[in-house]
Amino acid sequence: MNILSFTTTTSTMSAAVSVNGRTVGEYTTFLKQTHSQRLMPAIDSLLKETGVKAGDLDAIAAAKGPGSYTGVRISVTTAKTLAWSLQIPVYGISSLHLLAEQAKLFSGWIVPFIDARRDHVYTGIYYAENGICRRMEADGVLDVPAWIEKLQTLEGPVLLIGEEADKHKERIMADCPDVQFASAEQSVPRASSLAAIAEQHEDLAVHAHELVPEYAQLAEAEKKWLEAGGGSRP
Template identity: 35%
Template sequence: MKILSVSTATNQLSVALNEDTTVMVEKSEHDKRNHSEHLDPLIAEILTENHLKLKDIDRFAVAIGPGSYTGLRIGVTTIKMFASILAKQAVGVSTMKALAANCQDTDTLIVAGIDARNDNFFAGAYLRENGQLVNIIEDGHYHIDKLLKAVKDYALAHKLEKVVFVGTGFEKQKEAINKLDLPVSFGTDEQNVTHAGVIGKLAIDEQPVEPDQLLPRYLRRTQAEVDWHKKTGKPFEADSNYVEEV
């Protein structure tokens, strides 16, 4: 099965072509924020170099979040369009799960996170059980204090002696992390970024969805939603009409 996967969830753009669990090629651009300009050319480059067309792809996969609002929309919209037009399978993969998958450690609580500024993180924690990643602390938007309390409580309750932090921003929290009084380590440069090839591997075991059901997982209200709520006093809804109201 040929899988084309992309990640636009962070400031790194990543595109990969997998043949089942084998990463055939992965190309990334670091510290770029104009994903809308670079994503399609990078996809075209990979397909051309491998003598393929979009119609030859069996499954399309994308990091659905959490992450950059604009970045997520770019990646999800692109994959939805490809899958819909070509009547192919579409799969969304958690950005946190993709980060956690970079770590192969067992008997270790893998805390994956993306710096959301002001001591906040998009984060989740995972364990490897029988070769599969299990989400232990639900992906969400956490203040660092709340996240670390959940990590410590789980580690102590389950007698886990190792915790590894992968992703961005944790290096700025070393003082707070060291107060966990647990053996901790931090991911390498390669482990701290989201790889499309890893997303492709995870996509094999994820349940495909209809393209129109593929949606970003922001896990935090956008500023527009907050402003709309303040203006109207109406409760938040899953698909609120604040865009029309503003």
């Protein structure tokens, strides 16, 4: 299966082309330019360099959130547009599942997380054994104290993986000294991991119009709208 995969849900942007389970090209950047300016040029370049034509693609795999509100919208909108125009299925994959997949060789609990600001994190609970990673609890958003309490309930080896580990590491280690942290390199979200998940989970494939973003919480503008008595979402 020829898969074009990409993620823009965090400050990292990554895109990859995979052919029959093998990554033939991947492009990952940490630049401060907006993802909306760089994603399509990166995709065009990858397709040209790998020799895979858009018409040869069998599926799109994209991170659907949670993460940056704008980044999630870019990832999902681009995936829907490409899948619709090419008339191929799209795999919407959790940004947290993506991180957990990158730690699947660890044996034990894997807790991926993305900083959600204001002392909150997007997080999930996964378990890896024999190179297979399974989601054990639904992804969601927690304040950091509640998150640490959740970590304390996990029995056995625990690995945390996230790009902003240093922001929370001291507080976590104070209450959970046995928790391990993935390396900075391993914690960078890679688009090739999305393709790997798609290859393993055919049930995640949907039609373009069925793909919806996973924000995990309202955006700041929406919160203010509701607090001001705006009623339903604007």
